[in-house]
Amino acid sequence: MHASFLNRKSRRVLVLVLASTAILAAGAASASAGHGHHGFGHGRVGHGSASITSQPWGTAPDGTSVNLYTLNNGRGMTVTITNFGGIVQSINVPDRHGQVANVALGFSNLAGYVSDDYTTTASGETYFGAIIGRYANRIANGSFTLNGVTYYLNQNNGTNTLHGGAPVSQWNTKVWAATPISGRHSVSLELTYTDPAGTAARVPPMAPPAGNGFPGTVTAKVVYTLTQDDALRMDYTATTDAPTVINLTNHTYFNLAGEGSGGVQGQDLMINADSYTPVNANLIPEGGIVPVAGTPFDFRTAKPIGRDINSGNTQLVLAHGFDHNWVLNRSGSGLSLAARAYDPASGRVLTTWTTEPGVQFYSGNFLQGDLVGTSGHTYRQTDGFTLETQHYPDSPNQLNFPSTELDAGQHFNSTTIYQFSTAGRH
Numbered sequence: 001m002h003a004s005f006l007n008r009k010s011r012r013v014l015v016l017v018l019a020s021t022a023i024l025a026a027g028a029a030s031a032s033a034g035h036g037h038h039g040f041g042h043g044r045v046g047h048g049s050a051s052i053t054s055q056p057w058g059t060a061p062d063g064t065s066v067n068l069y070t071l072n073n074g075r076g077m078t079v080t081i082t083n084f085g086g087i088v089q090s091i092n093v094p095d096r097h098g099q100v101a102n103v104a105l106g107f108s109n110l111a112g113y114v115s116d117d118y119t120t121t122a123s124g125e126t127y128f129g130a131i132i133g134r135y136a137n138r139i140a141n142g143s144f145t146l147n148g149v150t151y152y153l154n155q156n157n158g159t160n161t162l163h164g165g166a167p168v169s170q171w172n173t174k175v176w177a178a179t180p181i182s183g184r185h186s187v188s189l190e191l192t193y194t195d196p197a198g199t200a201a202r203v204p205p206m207a208p209p210a211g212n213g214f215p216g217t218v219t220a221k222v223v224y225t226l227t228q229d230d231a232l233r234m235d236y237t238a239t240t241d242a243p244t245v246i247n248l249t250n251h252t253y254f255n256l257a258g259e260g261s262g263g264v265q266g267q268d269l270m271i272n273a274d275s276y277t278p279v280n281a282n283l284i285p286e287g288g289i290v291p292v293a294g295t296p297f298d299f300r301t302a303k304p305i306g307r308d309i310n311s312g313n314t315q316l317v318l319a320h321g322f323d324h325n326w327v328l329n330r331s332g333s334g335l336s337l338a339a340r341a342y343d344p345a346s347g348r349v350l351t352t353w354t355t356e357p358g359v360q361f362y363s364g365n366f367l368q369g370d371l372v373g374t375s376g377h378t379y380r381q382t383d384g385f386t387l388e389t390q391h392y393p394d395s396p397n398q399l400n401f402p403s404t405e406l407d408a409g410q411h412f413n414s415t416t417i418y419q420f421s422t423a424g425r426h
């Protein structure tokens with residue numbers, strides 16, 4: 001955990017209560033290592049040696065060189081992350097027999113991510129593995145009002161602003177400054193990006209007194225940490241020089257049997273939520289926080305993802321499957337259990353912990369078989385699922401939802417942990 005997370009006053013400061021031994025062991029590294037070179041030192045961890053290495057991974061459209069970093073926990077788990085978009089390119093974890101598979105959907109090279117654009121593929125922009133900012137999920141009508149000024153945003157999803165607006169302003173298309181860090185029990189990759197005021201502006205601009213684009217220059221840092229107990233931890237921090245709205249997440253699609261191996265319908269999911277936020281035809285919450293009891297959205301007890309997905313429920317029809325925000329059960333503001341997924345065949349378990357109030361569970365509804373993934377297989381509908389921990393969609397316009405406002409001088413803090421393990425017969 002970063003010392004800088006402590007002793008800060010903010011409406012959204014989240015006190016990180018380390019609630020289990022698993023999480024205790026997931027503390028981020030603190031010691032700084034050299035940067036800019038291959039091989040960044042290592043810490044002795046358990047039976048193996050944790051390390052973080054990098055390799056050149058091509059050139060972004062803006063001409064900047066991009067790297068692929070490999071975080072290895074020395075205990076059989078590796079994660080590769082590129083500083084293009086802060087994208088988690090692969091997560092390689094053992095099954096119950098020790099067989100390692102990549103459980104994250106993605107592409108084998110940078111070009112795949114650069115062309116991940118809703119204008120070029122029928123599947124639309126997938127956001128595989130990416131950091132999503134400045135505002136994850138949808139803002140209705142591409143506008144919101146803050147302190148009496150209405151701001152107009154680029155509408156890149158029908159009339160909505162989705163995942164930060166047009167690709168040119170999305171954080172998943174930016175080259176982030178990267179610093180590898182080696183700790184005693186973990187390795188980390190620190191990524192920073194400064195998002196200028198006015199990003200995602202409506203074109204043509206609206207006349208004053210309207211605001212154009214997101215207000216405030218936001219300075220963001222995301223630290224990915226791989227721990228010795230197979231946790232991928234994400235610590236997000238951000239500041240702004242003027243009042244704005246912010247909602248950050250990671251958009252990894254999981255298939256616990258291995259990416260490209262087919263559908264996830266048979267994988268079990270538990271979501272620690274008694275209620276969710278039903279949507280309208282634009283996938284914007286209608287305003288209600290509705291109990292999941294008696295609906296296909298009841299994942300309080302683990303059930304196969306596919307059990308109710310074809311049920312004909314109106315909400316599932318609107319979204320072509322699950323693509324909704326669950327209101328997480330939590331006590332206090334610290335890390336709390338959000339979800340647990342389990343693949344009965346491989347025994348792989350993914351447990352998600354977060355400080356965020358919601359999780360968008362998306363069942364890969366828009367994947368259409370026109371994208372060739374990392375290992376050379378196409379991705380079709382329901383071949384992966386996301387657990388996007390975040391504030392609720394459209395919060396800037398829905399004042400009954402927890403606030404996503406960030407003022408100058410405040411510090412945004414958010415942590416999510418994807419913890420891997422195995423279960424079942426041996």
Ligand code: GLA
Binds near residue numbers: 125137
């Ligand atoms: C999020 C959205 C989905 C879809 C995907 C990317 O999960 O909620 O509707 O846009 O991103 O395809």
